[in-house]
Amino acid sequence: MTTTTTTAATPVAPSRGTLRPLGLREVEITGGFWAQRQAVNATASLAHIEHWMEREGWIGNFDRAVAGALPLDRGGREFSDSEVYKLLEAMAWEIGRGGDADLDGRFRALVGRIGAAQEPDGYLNTMFGRTGQRPRYSDLEWGHELYCYGHLFQAAVARARTRPDADDGLLAIARRAADHVVETFGPGGIESVCGHAEIEPALAELGRVTGDRRYVDQAALFVERRGTGTLADIELGRAYYQDDVPVREATVLRGHAVRANYLAAGAVDVAVETDDDELLAALTTQWENTVARRTYVTGGQGSQHEGEAFSDDFVLPPDRAYSETCAGIGSVMFSWRLLLAQGLPRYADLIERTLFNVVATSPSHAGTEFYYTNTLHQRVPGTVPPTDVASPRASSSLRAPWFAVSCCPPNVARTLASLAAYVATTDDEGLQLHQYAPSRIRTSLADGRRIELDVETGYPRDGVVRVSVVATEDRPWTLSLRVPAWAQGATLVTPEGEQPAPAGTVAVTRRFAAGDVVELHLPMAPRVSSADPRIDAVRGCVVVERGPEVLCVESVDLAGGADVASLRLRGVQESDGRVLASVATTPYDDAEWPYGDRVEPTGTTAEVPLIPYHDWANRGPSTMRVWLPLA
Secondary structure, X not given: OOEOOOOOOOOOOOOEOOOEEOOOOOEEXXXXXXXXXXXXXXXXXXXXXXXXXXXXXXXXXXXXXXXXXXXXXXXXXXXXXXXXXXXXXXXXXXXXXXXXXXXXXXXXXXXXXXXXXXXXXXXXXXXXXXXXXXXXOOOOOOOOHHHHHHHHHHHHHHHHHHOOOOOOOHHHHHHHHHHHHHHHHOOOOOOOOOOOXXXXXXXXXXXXXXXXXXXXXXXHHHHHHOOOOOOOXXXXXXXXXXXXXXXXXXXXXXXXXXXXXXXXXXXXXXXXXXXXXXHXXXXXXXXXXXXXXXXXXXXXXXXXXXXXXXXXXXXXXXXXXXXXXXXXXXXXXXXXXXXXXXXXXXXXXXXXXXXXXXXXXXXXXXXXXXXXXXXXXXXXXXXXXXXXXXXXXXXXXXXXXXXXXXOHHHHHHXXXXXXXXXXXXXXXXXXEXXXXXXXXXXXXXOOOOEEEEEEEXXXXXXXXXXXXXXXXXXXXXXXXXXXXXXXXXXXXXXXXXXXXXXXXXEXXXXXXXXXXXXXXXXXXXXXXXXXXOOOHHHOOEEEEEEOOEEEEEEHHHOHHHOOHHHEEEEEEEEEOOEEEEEEEEOOOOOOOOOOOOOOOOOOEEEEEEEEEHHHOOOOOOOXXXXXXXXX
C-alpha cells in the first residue's frame, strides 16, 4: 500500500492505501437525484429527527443525568444515546456541506447538553452507572455502551474535519471518553468486546484525526478479541454478534447484519493502519462470499427477521427480506474502505447498487417517514402508521415517522449529508470518479498538480456522464471512470475520439487543458436479470433493472387495483422514458384444496409501468413485487 495523507472532510481517511478520498471541501454535488435527496435531508429530515428525539426524551436523558434524575423517566432503549450522536454527526456533515448558521447553533446547544453529562473520568452514558442503574459494563452483550461511544467518536470526527477550528468542545468530549475506553478495556483491563460492533471503525478514525495511536491500537485489540468467546452465549448463538469465529478466520459475514458490516469496516481500518495483509485478505474473502451468496439484488443484506441476520447461503426470500436500512449503510462503509485500500471498481458497483436501492428507498419523498426494513414483495396493502406514536420497526408496511428503535433515520441522514465524500478519489497519477452525479470537483494531487472538473449528467435518468476540465496544469495526469458491471456496450468519447469502455475502469491519460471534455456513455435500456438457481425463493422469476436502479411493479399502477400476484412477465420495453412490462394477468379462483393437477386460467395481456424500487409506497398503501414470474 502507498502512504497517503489527507485533511479532507470525509468520514474515512486512511493513512495508507491505493486511493485517497476527497472530502466535502473538494467535491460538491450540484444537482440531480442525489442533490435533491440532500436538500430534503437538510430542510426536512434533520429537524424531523431532532423533534422526535426531543419528544421521546432521548436528548432529555442527558439533562436528566445532569440533574441526577436518572433512571426515572429515562426515554428510549439502552442504545438511545447513540441515535443522538448520529444526529450530531449528520448535523456536522450538513454544516460542513452548506454552512447553515441556525443548524450550527442547534449543534452547539446539543453538544453542550451532552458534554454536561460526562463524568470526570470520561465515562458518558445515560443507561448505566448511576444510583438505581446497573453498573458500568455489566451487560456487554446487550448494553451497547461501547457502541454508543463509537457513534460519539464518529460525530466528533465529522466536526473536526468539517470545522477544525470549532470551539464547541465535541472533540475534547470524545477524546476523554476514548481515553477512558483505552484505560478500561486496554491491556490489563476488561478483556472483552461490545455485543454490537461499531466502536472499532470509530476508534480507528478518531486515531487518524487526532494522531493518537492508542485509539488505533485499541480498535485492533477489539478486532482480535472478537470471535474468541469473550461474550456470553445466547439463544441466537454467538454468531449473532460475531463472537463465534475470529475475524481473520471467518469466510463470510454472518449473524446480525448491521453488527457484521460495522465489524468488517472496522477490521479493514485496522488492517490498513497496521499493514496487516493477512487480515485484509480475510475481509476481502468475506466480502466476496457475502456478495455472491447472501446479498439481495437491491444490495440489501439480512434475510432473517429473527436476529435481523444473515441466513445461510442463497436463502434470500423476497417476501421475507429484512434488508435493514442500517445494514445497507454498513455495507457501504465496508465496501468503501476496501475500495480505498485496493482500488477495485467492484466495491463501487456494490456501493452504487446499495445507495440507489436501499439507502434511497428508506426515506419518503418528503424525508419525514422511513423504512426500517426493506421487503422486496409486499403481499397485502400496507397499513398507514400513526403519526404521533413510534411504530414497531419491522411491522411497518409503510414508511413510518418514527420507530421505538430508530437507528435508521439518523443513519440515513448522516449518509446523505456526507455523500459527496463517496464520489471521487485521487492517487499519485490522477483522479477517479466512482459515483455519478452533477458535481463540482476542485482538488490537487499529492505533488501539487491542480485539477478542477465539472461533471454534468442526468444519471440515472440517462447514461451520459460529461466531465469537463475547468482548470489544470500543463502536465499529464490520468482521469479514470468506473464502468459498472451491468454496462455492457458502454463507450468513452475523448478529444482523440470514441472507444469501447469495457466494464471495470476506463482511464484517459493525457496532457489535459481547460475546455477538454470526456464523455462516458452508459447503456440505460432496461434489462432482465435472473437469479442463481440455488436461490430457491425466486426460481422461475426475473427482475427488471435499468442502470443502477432495480425496478418493481406496484398495485396502484394496475387497472382496478389488481393484485401484483396475478402478473406473469412476457416482455419489457421503454417508451417516452417509462419502462413498461407486458404482463399476462391470471385471476385465480379460490379452491377448497390448493394443490393438485390444476390448469391456470388464461388471462389477458396488459402493459403496466415499472417504477424504481426506491420510489415505491410513496402513493399510499399498495402491494408490490420486484421479482416477476415468467409467463
